[in-house]
Amino acid sequence: MTENNELSKNYMRSAWKIMLEQDLFSSLEILRKEMRYHGLEKVKPTLVARFGKIRSPGSPSVSLENLQKNHVNETCLRHSKRSFYSKVPSSYMKNIVDEVVQKIGIDFEGEKDIYHVKVELNQVCQMIADISYPDKNLDLRLMLCSKRILTADLTDAEIISIKELVSSAVLDSDVKGGLRWPVGKTSSRDRFSVVGVWHTVTRAYSSPSLRLIVRHADRYDFRTGFGEAGKEVHMKLKGIVSEFMEQGAQNDSVSDMLKDSLKLIWDNFLCCEPFLT
Secondary structure, three states: OOHHHHHHHHHHHHHHHHHHHHHHHHHHHHHHHHHHHHOOOOEEEEEEEEEEEEEOOOOOOEOHHHHHOOOOOHHHHHOOOOEEEOOEOHHHHHHHHHHHHHHHOOEEEEEEEEEEEEOOOOOEEEEEEEEOOOOOOOEEEEEEEEEEOOHHHOOHHHHHHHHHHHHOOEEOOOOOOOEEOOOOOOEEOOOEEOOEEEEEEEEEEEOOOOEEEEEEEEEEEOOOOEEEEEEEEEEEOHHHHHHHHOOOOOHHHHHHHHHHHHHHHHHHOOOOOOOOO
């Protein structure tokens, strides 16, 4: 690699960091204050990096050229309405599992085969940043999300209702999502209804600072009637959130962790063959 190419890589990583840092820190600080003010000790914040392709007809993604021209639109960092296509080829996932995992020094955690039933409980997204770069053929979506654990707030009747709804599902490998419900059984006591189902086979790898997920996901959305199956890879940057949320955490240390994470992503997760279309 020439010196100019190395300088370009270093500049790009620095540009990513500068672009993301202020928005990420601001979003984390707002979330921390909200948790303290409302006493939401059961809120679980997560910072997730997803790899795929940005789909945004008529709406350009954040790129190095935009950064160089100082035309970064802050609203697209905070509330992106672009779609993000996270399906990746088998060859990409194989490379991640066979080579990248060992290269970056994370350990195999385990494999799970799980059916997920979605019953209208959505996580809240505090920040979305979509980033692309011409020399890479995968894009990055960085999301800061939080999910409140509602079990303690549910009544006994509501818990029974949800359990009845889930237990009435029937395993069926011929339907999208892998589960079906008898006619009239997709809602329970007029309080809850099934809005989606996933069947995921997931392999997880972890280190003290991150958790890598590679999975095959088969999804079906009851509201739209749309289903899709495919392979996906994403990473939870747990070290950054934990460090920031600790009492007295210094931004310098979080900044260094963000820099290291972006370098790791840049070097290992944004190249894919064949090219996604």
